[in-house]
Amino acid sequence: MTYIIIIISAIFVNNIVLNQFLGICPFLGVSKKIPTAIGMSGAVLFVLTLAVLVTWLIQHYVLDALGLQFLQTITFILVIAALVQMVEIILKKVSPSLFQALGIFLPLITTNCAVLGVAILTIQKDFNLLEGIVFAMSNAIGFGLALVIFSGIREHLDLMEVPKGMRGIPIALISAGILALAFMGFSNLV
């Protein structure tokens, strides 16, 4: 039951982009076309899950064990940066086709605050390892859902007559606001 609550709350109720404001840069940056949005979501799902797995182990077996909790921020960001780099190298060797699909998005993910944010949130919420991984995956799915819906909206916006001053980012932000309003319908669900 806890797992179902974690999944629903992470995807719909506390959506990482529309409610928590994490990962806004890729949300605005790579949402112009649906295929790129799907590619980015896949890369985030992959890295986020791995990152939470690794940072959870480090927090519990290194930082907590040695009483070094204040080094959390530095350690986590370095681990994530190294992890992204490593995933890139391994993918290139093992699965060139997957690398082709996700390759260009991987470097962008280091500076995606969703990854560091979810890693820290998992520790703050005191999840065990399995709950943490489920939490990470559902957040990544929530991110993908918001990103794909939003890119669909933006593809349509390109064809609309928008007042000059509102073109580009302003109208995109306002559509995101309306999308966030729609997601507010899910509040109190859990």
Next chain:
Amino acid sequence: MNNLTNFTKGLIKENPVFVLLLGMCPTLGVTTSALNGLGMGLATTFVLVMSNLSVSLIKNVIPDKVRIPSFIVVIASFVTVVELVMQAYLPALFDQLGLFIPLIVVNCIVLGRAEAFASKNSIGASAIDGLGMGLGFAFALTLLGATREVLGSGAVFGLKFIQGDGMLVFVLAPGAFIALGYLIAMINRLKKA
């Protein structure tokens, strides 16, 4: 380029939020009130000035290939300083800003200025550039926070001057996107005029 233009470009012409569209996560996430926006802005300013200063100091020692990881370590150290100081002396603000304090590390402005400016310029110019950019960021966050606070609860910095409840939606998440969208549209309009 002299120091004055280094300082003022961050405030208006290259404002990190309204013009460069960097650092959107804290911009939208913490600006539920003017005070939160200002607190976040000043914390980021401190990190920006100190990291620009340090990066400029050590720019000749760092090998080119590992410069980005080195910059990130420098930035993360100063973020940890802010985190610990704020937790000790401003616990109320620390609770309000929450997750977004450690997330200053991944704020694109900080790494962006280290890479684009501090790694190429003198120590003094880098510090001034950091201060200008930081204050521009703080200004944008305070403006957005004040806008949301006025529309949402009829107050600025907690001082209520409009009676009634206001539009609650502007304090909630969707209001952040909508308020920022209109602010940027207005600034685009003003720039053309």
